[in-house]
Amino acid sequence: MPGQTPRRDSEDTRQRVLEAGRVNVAAINYHFGGGAALYGELLVMAHRRVVAQDALYDIAKGDGDPVARLRQLIDLAVASVAGMGET
Numbered sequence: 001m002p003g004q005t006p007r008r009d010s011e012d013t014r015q016r017v018l019e020a021g022r023v024n025v026a027a028i029n030y031h032f033g034g035g036a037a038l039y040g041e042l043l044v045m046a047h048r049r050v051v052a053q054d055a056l057y058d059i060a061k062g063d064g065d066p067v068a069r070l071r072q073l074i075d076l077a078v079a080s081v082a083g084m085g086e087t
Contacts, residue, residue, distance in 0.1 A: 018045055050080050 014031045017023050018041060032038040059072045 014041075018042060051077055052080075 010031060017027055017031055017038075028035060028038050032041060055076055056073070059069050059076065062069060062072070064072075
């Protein structure tokens with residue numbers, strides 16, 4: 001049912017659906033409540049894979065001048081994207 005919170009025991013299935021990339025419409029509706037919610041989950045997942053929030057926080061709160069912190073951010077983003085080919 002759209003808008004309903006999924007059961008805890010279906011969280012593993014939700015993760016498998018996100019990883020698979022191809023499932024039927026019934027599975028999308030059951031586990032996510034529709035395509036829009038699935039799309040939102042995929043955006044969150046992609047963001048987490050590119051740059052972890054903790055790493056961003058550490059850079060923002062770290063020592064050094066803004067240029068050095070920007071360099072750290074760029075290095076982190078490049079390393080994260082380069083590592084995506086491995087998963």
